[in-house]
Amino acid sequence: MTKDIGGKDLSKNSDLKIDNTHLVRKCFYDGKIWTKNDLSLHTGLSHAAITNILHYLLATKEIEFIGEARSTGGRKSKQYIINKDYAHLGMIILKRDQFCDVFFVKICNLLGDVLFESKRESHEGCFEEIVDIVKDMLDYDALISTLTLSIPGVCRNGEIDICDFEKLVHCHFVGDLKKRFLLDIHIENDVNVACMGLSHYYPDVMHLALMYQPQVKYVGCGLMIQHQLYTGFSQFAGELSYLPFLSFPEQEDMLKQNPQQLLLYQVVSLCAVMNPQVIGVCSDVIESFDVSLLDRYLTKEHQPHIVFIDQLDEYIKDGLFDLGKRMILNRKGEIENGKIY
Numbered sequence: 001m002t003k004d005i006g007g008k009d010l011s012k013n014s015d016l017k018i019d020n021t022h023l024v025r026k027c028f029y030d031g032k033i034w035t036k037n038d039l040s041l042h043t044g045l046s047h048a049a050i051t052n053i054l055h056y057l058l059a060t061k062e063i064e065f066i067g068e069a070r071s072t073g074g075r076k077s078k079q080y081i082i083n084k085d086y087a088h089l090g091m092i093i094l095k096r097d098q099f100c101d102v103f104f105v106k107i108c109n110l111l112g113d114v115l116f117e118s119k120r121e122s123h124e125g126c127f128e129e130i131v132d133i134v135k136d137m138l139d140y141d142a143l144i145s146t147l148t149l150s151i152p153g154v155c156r157n158g159e160i161d162i163c164d165f166e167k168l169v170h171c172h173f174v175g176d177l178k179k180r181f182l183l184d185i186h187i188e189n190d191v192n193v194a195c196m197g198l199s200h201y202y203p204d205v206m207h208l209a210l211m212y213q214p215q216v217k218y219v220g221c222g223l224m225i226q227h228q229l230y231t232g233f234s235q236f237a238g239e240l241s242y243l244p245f246l247s248f249p250e251q252e253d254m255l256k257q258n259p260q261q262l263l264l265y266q267v268v269s270l271c272a273v274m275n276p277q278v279i280g281v282c283s284d285v286i287e288s289f290d291v292s293l294l295d296r297y298l299t300k301e302h303q304p305h306i307v308f309i310d311q312l313d314e315y316i317k318d319g320l321f322d323l324g325k326r327m328i329l330n331r332k333g334e335i336e337n338g339k340i341y
Contacts, residue, residue, distance in 0.1 A: 020045055022329075024053045028063055028082040029329050031111050035069060035077040054080065062086045084109040088143040089324035090183070092133060093190070093316055094122075094151045096164045101125045103133055104313070107141050108321055110328075116140055125165040127176065134181055146327045147183045148320040149173075150190040156235050158187070184327045190316055191238070192229055195222025197318030198280045198307070209270055209304075210280035211240070212312060213263050218251060221266075223274060240266045259285040260293070268297045271304060282309040 023043045027034055039050045057063040057080075064083045068076040093104035101122035107115045116137075122129055130149075138144055153163030158174030174185050195210035202208060208224040218241030223230040231237050241251060245265065254262040263286070267279060271294075281289045294303050309315065 020049055021053050021056065024050065025057070025062070025329055028057075028080070029110070029325050031082060033066065033079050033081050035079055037077060082110050084111040084113065085143060086110060087145040087328050088115065088141050089321060089328075090134070090137050090141075090144040090147040091317065091320040091324065092130065092147070092149045093313065093320070094149065094163075094165055094168075095190070095313075096152055101165060103130070104317075105133060105137065106317060106320075107137060107144060108324075110325065112321060122165075124167060126167040127171050127173070131177070131180060134177065134183075138181065145184060146324040147177070147181070147185045148193075148323045148327070149185075149187045150193040150316050150320060151187060152190050154189060154235055155187045160187070161235075184331075186323060186327060188229075188319075188323065189220070189222070189231075189235075190312070191220040192222040192231065193319035193323065194282075194309075194312050194315040195224055195280070195319065196229055196322050197315035197320075198278075198309075199224045199227065200318050200322055202278050205277045207274065207276045208278045208280075209238075209274060209276045210309075210315070211263070211266065211270070211282070213255075213259065213281075213283040213285060215284040216255075218248070219263070219266055221270065223276075225274075240269065243269050245269075255285065259283065260290060263289060264293050264297075267306075268294065271298055271302060275302065276304050278307060279304045280307045280309050280315070282312045 020043075023045065024039055027039060027042055036047060036050050036054065039045070040047050043050075054063070058065065061083055063080050066079050066081050069079050070076075087110060089108050089110070091106040091108070095102050095104065103120045103122055105116070105118045105120065107117075109115060120133065134147065151160065151163055151165065151168070153165070154161045155173065158172060160168045160171050160173050163169050173187055177183070177185050191210060191212045194212070195208065198210050199205070199208050206226050210222045212220045221238035221240050223238050241248065243266070246254065251262060263281065263283060267281070270276065270279065283289070289306055289308050291306050
């Protein structure tokens with residue numbers, strides 16, 4: 001254990017500086033403008049500590065000074081914001097369209113400005129197609145440092161377990177991509193990512209879920225608990241079709257004959273298990289969800305706020321952007337020359 005002459009634990013002191021710096025960085029990744037006083041009030045850190053952290057973040061070009069706030073009678077406060085070009089975020093959505101497999105490609109800066117966006121049809125739905133897309137993205141924008149992908153399936157420890165893109169099943173996706181590209185990479189189920197996107201619009205809600213009822217197959221569900229995506233120990237959380245009340249054939253028949261009732265059963269089951277405050281509902285087979293039907297099963301005090309979603313893709317994009325920012329933010333241990341400030 002490293003100590004200075006007075007016996008002070010330097011390693012603990014360094015860890016504290018890392019944690020304090022991370023607190024301040026989290027503020028900037030909301031995309032807001034901050035002053036030293038605002039940061040001190042929000043984090044509880046002293047003005048002296050905030051000053052040192054701001055000097056460090058300015059030196060690393062992670063934030064930038066944008067001017068002084070209007071005077072309220074005293075000394076003008078300096079204003080800072082995240083440097084939108086400190087890093088760029090690459091995003092790919094894998095989706096099975098009505099007629100073919102497609103890749104939605106997007107590049108954003110840290111303020112969410114779209115720098116590039118395209119839609120590509122997939123000819124084979126294979127790994128090499130994605131490699132070619134990533135190459136093109138990096139040729140277009142060398143500032144991309146994170147790549148987030150959503151898939152219609154399940155990925156565990158970087159390996160695709162189940163997926164509508166059959167040629168990607170059992171692919172060591174993340175590891176194989178990292179061998180080719182110097183990027184931070186994360187792949188996630190599309191409904192989970194959409195749930196993250198929905199939570200962005202409800203920052204004060206601690207428990208939130210999103211359910212997607214496709215035209216075929218079974219409902220998928222993403223869960224957010226205390227602002228964190230919850231997938232369970234084997235990434236099986238949210239697989240509501242396995243509730244032991246209706247068999248798969250019965251669910252398939254009900255999806256055709258009475259999809260509203262099927263969705264109602266699953267919403268009520270989710271309320272009984274998780275009790276979320278907000279549930280986003282997206283369905284390919286019904287135009288709206290009749291919230292009054294919840295009265296048959298739940299008293300008002302236990303009923304969530306239901307948000308009916310028309311387009312899942314926009315929430316997936318928001319979720320991938322949020323996920324990419326978190327990946328950059330969580331690099332709190334990357335310190336030049338072993339020093340933070």
